[in-house]
Amino acid sequence: MPEWDSANTPPRGGFLDRASHAAAFFGGSLMLAAGMLIVASIATRWFLAASIPGDVELIQAATAVAAFAFLPFGQLNRSNIVVDTFTQPLSERICTAVDAFWDIVYAAAAVILSWRLSVAAVDAIRSHTVSTVIGLPIGWFMLAGVIMLFLLALVCVLTAGRLLRGST
């Protein structure tokens, strides 16, 4: 169950905490920028009868980078949906250990996703893959995703460690 107030607490001192918080803030800003672009595009469509060229592509890229940027902070605040109905009879210590184990599995998954996306990013950069209307370099946006997924992996290890030390 997500902790609804988690975003209200200032980031703790560590580098990973601050990096995830900064990434989340950056991702949120990107979505706000996307919102502003939408408003601008609608305005030009109304008044100049043409929307801003490449607006859809920009919003797509912003959403992708923002989504990746949200993941580490989500993990830091344990926002992932977990069904704890069936493990309620178990002791808290066992549940914590199980959660820490799944954090490590999540870290492994994030490493694999990051690695595969890096392959796609390098391919796209080498082949100069660009978006169709305004020629956005897709590979560089993918690279941002690679970094965020790697940060996610590190955060997963951090949260697992915190669970085991009992400091979450």
Added chain:
Amino acid sequence: MTPLAVGVGGFVAMFLLIMARMPVALSMLVVGSAGYVYFVGLSSFLNFLNATPYYLFANYTLSVIPLFVLMGAFAERSGLARDLFALCSILVGRMRGGLGISVIGACSIFGAICGSSLATTATFSRAALPEMKRLRYEPAFGSAIIAVGGVVDLLIPPSIILVIYAIIAEQNIAKLFLAALVPGIFAVVLYCLVIRIVASRNPGLAPIHEKADGETRLSGSLLSVWPALLVILIVLGGIYSGIFTATEAAGVGAVLMLLAGLMQRRLRWSDFAYSLVQTATTSAMIFAVLLGAEVFNAFLALTQMPEEAAELIGGLSISPYAVMAALMVFYILLGGVMDELAMMLLTIPVVFPIINTLDFGIPKDEVGIWFGILVLTVVGIGLIAPPIGLGVLIVTSISRDVSIVQVYRRILPFVAADFIRLAVLTAFPSVTLFLVRAFS
């Protein structure tokens, strides 16, 4: 092993992992990956994985989710929940059960903007419960009303969960918003009726309070709420009239809600930063599940399970309504243990093809819309009904002075009202569809 058996095995494995506390998104990702590797081999799977997450997230339609979440976060930090509750309680607060009705009214508007049922429950547990207790509402009754208020917004547009259903079932968001309007208002009316009846029969639960509510308070309250209400009107009006797409409406909504908060001097820098970061927490949860579901569904497609299940059930000589009823029971049971989002992402890819093969005497595209409304109705029941009901768990964890069992007891009449609503919506598809038909 036949592909179908592998598919069934995949579902079983995933549910076992979910029961063992593995995050839902991760279990879909892990089982989906294993299944995919089983069918096509490791190297093909790795190739499939390369750019899949990027192109999944770089989706114009999907951007509607963080944008609506952002709009909700701005509204929440501007104090909209408290204002709406104050406005509604000035309007109807002095009648029997009026404060409870105010909660339902405020929740339905706030929840529609905020987009998350559980967040709405949490917000109103803080915004309204203390006031209800002060006016000597029975804490369990008050908590039950707030838990119910949290789920009423599932159907009030622009509900985010409705948007997600539209995306995974490939339905038109604007049409779904139209279809949801009458069932959503129906839910609000039924809940208000339940509060009235319960409060009249047992006046000790909800005492009438006499307060001098002058007109100045009403105008003051309206003054603080109107900008947010105007934003909702623009968002929904834009979608319904076809001026905006849903994504555009969400973008406009987020920007306007920010401007409203700034102009009213209600959003400080810390609130602004909080809203951006809160958007990250909620969106991360949704995007993680979407990624897991993408991989799991790719595996599922290889098993051909959705087609075979649809063929099997379509070939049976039983009434389509019996199948629908069975599915509703299945969803209620599932809703008892699972979050609404996970539940939909897990089941829709298999269940939707089944629904599509059945003949309800209405066009196929309407079936998709009608089914979405029904699913969200049962999901709502799952969120409040014993033995679990995540909404009840949240409100009791915040309220602290009521036991879960007490709240369950008070929530039963609302659950009964839900079943009546579900029966009406299932038996009469036109209740859901007439607005869609009228506008298209």
